[in-house]
Amino acid sequence: MKLLPTTPMLTWWLSRLPAQVGLYGAVGMVMLALALVSLFQRQMPLERDLDDREVELDEKERVLEMRAEELAAPAEGGVPVVGNAVRADETYTTFVREGIRLATANKLRGSQIEYRTLSEAGGRLVRYGLQFPLTGTYPDMRNFIIQISGIPGVRVESTVFSRSQINETEVSAQVQLSYLTEVKRP
DSSP states (O other), X not given: OOSSOOHHHHHHHHHHHHHHHHHXXXXXXXXXXXXXXXXXXXXXXXXXXXXXXXXXXXXXXXXXXXXXXXXXXXXXXXXXXXXXXXXXXXXXXXHHHHHHHHHXXXXXXXXXXXXXXXXXXXXXXXXXXXXXXXXXXXXHHHHHHHHHHTSTTEEEEEEEEEOSSTTOSEEEEEEEEEEXXXXXXX
């Protein structure tokens, strides 16, 4: 006795199929065939495409992590830079000292600094807002603004210049800037 059907047996079985399954069975088989065609023509290529994209994203993430590790190394002056333009949060006092050093180097005089803090990005970033008056010559002020805006994470929000008389060589400025830092999680 043969277990595998032969060609004549399959032909006979297929000729009897409509009588055995009926109308609903035939409709069901057509729907099953359409579902299989849809699976092979649409779903499987989509899954392959998604798998390829996942592999590509994993590779890009690995490259970005390597780049972040390179950028996290201490920069000049021993101040670590995290990411492309954001320092770690413990560098705020270092930043204030750096700003005072730049102001002194540019022969500017200032008084007290007002600051406020604002948490951003769900607590991952902290933005310090600083506002302070400065007095000095216009070229020295310009050099100071250029130098301080070159520090990673610093954005000069506004600068207002004023003179009490037109013939004075010194100007007074009210400088408002923000300093963005990244909070390190333990």
